[in-house]
Amino acid sequence: xxxxxxxxxxxxxxxxxxxxxxxxxxxxxxxxxxxxxxxxxxxxxxxxxxxxxxxxxxxxxxxxxxxxxxxxxxxxxxxxxxxxxxxxxxxxxxxxxxxxxxxxxxxxxxxxxxxxxxxxxxxxxxxxxxxxxxxxxxxxxxxxxxxxxxxxxxxxxxxxxxxxxxxxxxxxxxxxxxxxxxxxxxxxxxxxxxxxxxxxxxxxxxxxxxxxxxxxxxxxxxxxxxxxxxxxxxxxxxx
Amino acid sequence: xxxxxxxxxxxxxxxxxxxxxxxxxxxxxxxxxxxxxxxxxxxxxxxxxxxxxxxxxxxxxxxxxxxxxxxxxxxxxxxxxxxxxxxxxxxxxxxxxxxxxxxxxxxxxxxxxxxxxxxxxxxxxxxxxxxxxxxxxxxxxxxxxxxxxxxxxxxxxxxxxxxxxxxxxxxxxxxxxxxxxxxxxxxxxxxxxxxxxxxxxxxxxxxxxxxxxxxxxxxxxxxxxxxxxxxxxxxxxxx
Numbered sequence: 001x002x003x004x005x006x007x008x009x010x011x012x013x014x015x016x017x018x019x020x021x022x023x024x025x026x027x028x029x030x031x032x033x034x035x036x037x038x039x040x041x042x043x044x045x046x047x048x049x050x051x052x053x054x055x056x057x058x059x060x061x062x063x064x065x066x067x068x069x070x071x072x073x074x075x076x077x078x079x080x081x082x083x084x085x086x087x088x089x090x091x092x093x094x095x096x097x098x099x100x101x102x103x104x105x106x107x108x109x110x111x112x113x114x115x116x117x118x119x120x121x122x123x124x125x126x127x128x129x130x131x132x133x134x135x136x137x138x139x140x141x142x143x144x145x146x147x148x149x150x151x152x153x154x155x156x157x158x159x160x161x162x163x164x165x166x167x168x169x170x171x172x173x174x175x176x177x178x179x180x181x182x183x184x185x186x187x188x189x190x191x192x193x194x195x196x197x198x199x200x201x202x203x204x205x206x207x208x209x210x211x212x213x214x215x216x217x218x219x220x221x222x223x224x225x226x227x228x229x230x231x232x233x234x235x236x237x238x239x
Numbered sequence: 240x241x242x243x244x245x246x247x248x249x250x251x252x253x254x255x256x257x258x259x260x261x262x263x264x265x266x267x268x269x270x271x272x273x274x275x276x277x278x279x280x281x282x283x284x285x286x287x288x289x290x291x292x293x294x295x296x297x298x299x300x301x302x303x304x305x306x307x308x309x310x311x312x313x314x315x316x317x318x319x320x321x322x323x324x325x326x327x328x329x330x331x332x333x334x335x336x337x338x339x340x341x342x343x344x345x346x347x348x349x350x351x352x353x354x355x356x357x358x359x360x361x362x363x364x365x366x367x368x369x370x371x372x373x374x375x376x377x378x379x380x381x382x383x384x385x386x387x388x389x390x391x392x393x394x395x396x397x398x399x400x401x402x403x404x405x406x407x408x409x410x411x412x413x414x415x416x417x418x419x420x421x422x423x424x425x426x427x428x429x430x431x432x433x434x435x436x437x438x439x440x441x442x443x444x445x446x447x448x449x450x451x452x453x454x455x456x457x458x459x460x461x462x463x464x465x466x467x468x469x470x471x472x473x474x475x476x477x478x
Contacts, residue, residue: 005314005316005317025313025314026313026314028313029312029313029314032310032311032312032313033312035310036306036307036310039303039306040303040304042303043296043299043300043302043303044300046292046295046296046299046300047293047296047297047300049292049296050289050292050293050295050296051293053285053288053289053292054286054289054290054293056285056289057282057285057286057288057289058286060282060285061282061283061285061286063282064278064279064282065279065439067275067278068275068435071271071274071275072271073268073271073272074264074265074267074268074271075244075264075265075268075428077244078244078432079432081432082431082432082435082436085436085439086435086436086439089436089439089442089443092443093442189314192321193317193318193320193321196307196321196325197321197324197325197328200304200324200325200328203328203332204328204331
């Protein structure tokens with residue numbers, strides 16, 4: 001494992017085999033990071049998806065509880081109590097639904113968004129600059145080959161100067177794109193550590209607590225309210 | 240809407256058109272209840288499914304966090320801190336996973352199980368007894384028709400007695416099955432109200448609170464722990 005932690009910009013112009021070899025180490029690292037980031041994003045999106053599904057499920061349950069009233073039961077005697085209780089539960093589920101939605105939104109904003117931004121911005125930038133650097137290198141190689149195939153005769157001096165200018169341009173272009181590529185790879189090494197840990201802070205951080213506290217109090221209130229009025233509630237559990 | 244709240248067992252033997260008409264009202268009510276119960280169960284299973292998916296999702300996320308260490312990054316400098324932080328987060332997610340699993344189990348036991356039991360036991364019993372009552376009625380009708388087609392001649396006295404016995408048997412059988420069917424329909428009217436409200440108590444009742452409290456404390460602990468060591472955590476949000 002190399003002890004270097006960045007690509008030196010001053011070595012970009014010379015473009016030596018040693019520099020190229022070091023570059024390939026950084027490229028391999030970026031490739032591994034891209035693959036890992038995709039897997040991590042997938043796992044995080046699954047958590048977000050579950051939280052989102054919980055919103056939709058509580059929404060459906062709340063609606064279904066209200067639907068009891070609209071069933072037109074042939075025997076409706078004593079249904080007023082059931083209807084009012086199911087209305088009450090529907091409201092509790094609605095309140096929980098609001099909080100589940102908030103949790104889902106928070107997961108989206110503080111967990112999913114940072115890692116998507118890292119992928120779309122940092123990783124995509126490296127990948128784009130890699131392509132541009134590759135194109136510039138090829139262009140430079142082509143103009144170099146053209147220059148080396150030039151006949152040595154005097155009368156071609158003007159054409160020779162043109163090709164030399166082309167080579168110089170290509171080298172300048174390649175130098176510029178390598179500088180940008182090196183910078184992006186160096187920045188990626190810095191961003192990498194933060195990018196890996198930031199979404200998890202979003203997952204566990206304090207923003208969630210108010211919601212969880214409210215959720216807890218809704219459930220406690222609903223349980224206390226109902227425990228008084230429903231003595232039969234222990235029937236099943238006593239069996 | 241009839242003001243009766245049960246089928247009178249003493250009317251089962253006579254089996255009058257009035258009784259049959261009242262029976263059809265109870266049957267219609269049972270049909271509506273079966274349909275509504277199936278929809279309610281579906282909505283509740285969706286909530287349970289979301290909670291279960293949250294278990295699986297947190298499990299996958301925890302594994303993915305540990306997997307960072309095994310990526311063999313070409314540039315591993317400074318990774319010790321990332322690895323130890325992701326290990327820490329993996330443990331937090333594991334603890335949350337245990338609690339999500341407990342919540343899923345509690346939903347299964349206190350919300351899904353009672354309504355499945357109601358469907359499998361009470362509703363299925365009514366439906367089975369309806370079939371048996373139908374069979375017994377048909378059998379009775381057949382033996383009655385046979386009896387009424389008997390010739391009136393004296394020499395058939397023995398055969399007549401046999402058929403009369405058959406009719407009596409069929410009537411006894413039909414009477415017995417109608418008693419059972421009426422009982423089940425009456426019991427369903429009693430069970431109905433409890434069955435509709437019991438699963439929702441399971442959803443909101445106190446059993447959840449210990450888990451929610453622990454979940455809250457895990458998240459608070461992890462946030463305090465990390466807030467100290469990660470000054471960069473506000474970077475994104477300050478953008």
